[in-house]
Amino acid sequence: MARIAGVVLPNKKRIEIALTYIYGIGRSMSQEILKKAKIDFDKKTDNLTEKDEKNIRDIISTIPTEGDLRRKIQEDINRLQRIGTYRGIRHRKGLPVRGQNTQTNARTKKGKKVTVGSGKKKETKK
Numbered sequence: 001m002a003r004i005a006g007v008v009l010p011n012k013k014r015i016e017i018a019l020t021y022i023y024g025i026g027r028s029m030s031q032e033i034l035k036k037a038k039i040d041f042d043k044k045t046d047n048l049t050e051k052d053e054k055n056i057r058d059i060i061s062t063i064p065t066e067g068d069l070r071r072k073i074q075e076d077i078n079r080l081q082r083i084g085t086y087r088g089i090r091h092r093k094g095l096p097v098r099g100q101n102t103q104t105n106a107r108t109k110k111g112k113k114v115t116v117g118s119g120k121k122k123e124t125k126k
Contacts, residue, residue, distance in 0.1 A: 002045050002053055005065050011046040018045045019056070024065035033059050 002018070003008040009018040021028040036040055037055040039048075048056075064072060080088030090097045096106045107113065 002048055005060050007066070010099045011044070014041065015039060015043050015045055015048065015056075016041040020023065022060070022065050022071040023059070023065065029063070033063075042062055079115055 001011060002092050004019075005022050007022045009015075009021055016027070016030050016034060019025050019033060020027060025033070031041065033056060036059050037052065039055070041054050043052075077088070079093050081092050082088070092109070094109060095102060096109050100106055101111070
C-alpha cells in the first residue's frame with residue numbers, strides 16, 4: 001500500500017492511474033512524473049519498490065498538490081473578490097465565472113432551483 005503526498009494509492013491499479021488520486025495530478029502530469037522517475041506506466045501500485053516510491057515522492061514534493069494547491073486556489077479567489085473584479089463578484093454571488101449561460105443552465109453553481117410562487121394572485125373572500 002503506497003502512501004504518497006498524504007494519499008493512500010489503490011493497490012491493484014496501474015501507477016499512471018493511481019497517481020491521479022492525488023489532488024493536482026492528472027493523467028499528463030502523472031505520465032511526466034513517471035518518465036522522470038523512469039518507471040513503466042503499466043506497473044501496478046502494489047509492485048512498486050521502496051526506491052520507486054521514494055523517487056515518485058521526491059518528484060511530487062516539487063509540485064504543489066493537495067492542501068497547498070487548495071490553499072493557493074482559495075487565496076486567488078479571495079484576492080479576486082477583495083479587489084472587486086468581475087470574476088470575484090461572480091464567485092461571491094455563486095454564479096458561473098467563465099461566461100456560461102445562466103438563464104436555463106448553471107444549476108451546479110447556482111444550487112437547487114427556488115420557485116417563488118405560482119404567479120397568480122389568490123382571490124380573497126369578503
